[in-house]
Amino acid sequence: MSKFRTSKKIRASKLAVDEKIFNRAKGESKEDVANRILVELKKFDFYKANKLIYELGANKKLPKSLTNIFSADNRYRHQNITHAISAENHIYWLIGILTANADLLRSFNQCRQSLNCKILKGDAASALSKLDEIDELSLSWWSTEIRLHITKELQKKDTKELLQNLSNEIPNIDYSGWTFDLSLISESNSIDVYVNVITSRLREIRTSGVESAIAAGEINSCANLPISYDVSRRPSLSGTYAYRHESIIDQYVLLVTLISELSARKETIPPDVREYLLDLARRTDGIEVINILEPNNAPDTFVASLLDLYTGGDYKSVIGEITESIASESVRTFGLIELYARSIAYAPSAKRDASFFDFLAGELHQILQLAPKSIEKIWVFGKGC
Known part of the structure; x- marks a missing residue:
């Protein structure tokens, strides 16, 4: 793909995504369509038309070869975008294709x-x-x-x-x-x-x-x-x-x-990136990004009830409630491992299931006690959780 050149001065505000470039004409291959889109992408990148870069990527008609959706028969057999988008503007293209595949x-x-x-x-x-x-x-x-x-x-x-x-x-x-x-x-x-x-x-x-x-x-x-x-x-x-x-x-x-x-x-x-990210997060149930960009610090009723039990000294009930929640595969237990680990310290004889959650909590309990090899136990949380 040759370097984009123009003899006319064009403002980014005068540019727009032409829906026709996504249509396959008679005799054209899917690769032809993808290449035409990359030419347009390079133009938008040249003019730093970030909104248009995002819109181009977010178009539902975007060829699969540009989305990097891999299966056994096409892994890494995708269209190379290296010469069509700069590192600086790539984030807009990326959020666009992620949004298109929400x-x-x-x-x-x-x-x-x-x-x-x-x-x-x-x-x-x-x-x-x-x-x-x-x-x-x-x-x-x-x-x-x-x-x-x-x-x-x-x-x-x-x-x-x-x-x-x-x-x-x-x-x-x-x-x-x-x-x-x-x-x-x-x-x-x-x-x-x-x-x-x-x-x-x-x-x-x-x-x-x-x-x-x-x-x-x-x-x-x-x-x-x-x-x-x-x-x-x-x-x-x-x-x-x-x-x-x-x-x-x-x-x-x-x-x-x-x-x-x-x-x-x-x-x-950047404010525009933040808005695109939030829109993507809402479309994809991306709770991590939503909580990062729009944090809600109020605990739900289950967490609040466990905190009440813990502060009241009823550590066995804390362990029992979390154990039951793990067994029922409830997402409510995410983030409660420290509470469970600290409860183990105060109620070591409480009945516990042999779950991986319990194993991790036991490791965390050892870390909190500054046990030997705590650094390696911390690694369990970094790579295994």
Whole structure:
């Protein structure tokens, strides 16, 4: 795709999305349509017409090859947008294509909530089945990583075969970076190996002087390491460009993670981006982003009742209520692990189920008691929750 040039001075305000570019003329292929859209995208990028970039991506007629919805037969066989959009403006395109596929992402979020409930319950078989449902929406590295965690932590099985099978799933594609990092996560019994490899890689990137590589490093750190392991990183919205070739689910998960970190750092999100994000969150049941951008600090009645029991010293009832909620796979228990862990400290003889939630709470209880290897126990929450 050649560099966009024009002999006329055009204001961004005079531009508009032409719906006709989405229509396939006689004799045209789907690739022809996608290429025409990319030409338009490059023009909007040139003029920094961010609203139009968003609208172009959010159009329901957008070809699948531009959405990065991956299945077994088209993984990474998508249209390359590298020369059509800059890193600076990529966030508008990304939120646009996510909005165009809000139904898919709503299904993903609903499946993810159910998946989390099954993981916390310790039901590995049902959790893996739920991951299969997510893979039907779009294949992703996020799903592969969660599958590895379930295999290792819940089923207590070796993960080498799972990693080896990946080589047959994506032929003719170099994805060794992903599989190498996944192997470090799944095969090592110590977090230090994984963290040392990642931080060493980041140090090398940050001294390279290559701005694009540094930006990609910042976003990869944000996606893969708790902030306590890399306090110097400064990811930005433009960093999403580094994930432009990844699946729609991986890009969505990255975006949610990035918004969470930017919010925690009290960094300003441009007003137009914020509005697009909120609209996307409402369309997709994206409760994390909604709570980040429009926080509601009032606890619901279930949480309020547990807090009353806890402050009243009825720790066994707190444990019992949460245990019952976990067994019934209720999302109301999300965020209550510290309350449960502290209750264990005061009522160690209380009846508890052998759930993964209970295991995690036991780990947190040890952390709160400053037990040996607390750092490694903290890692469980960073990568396993």
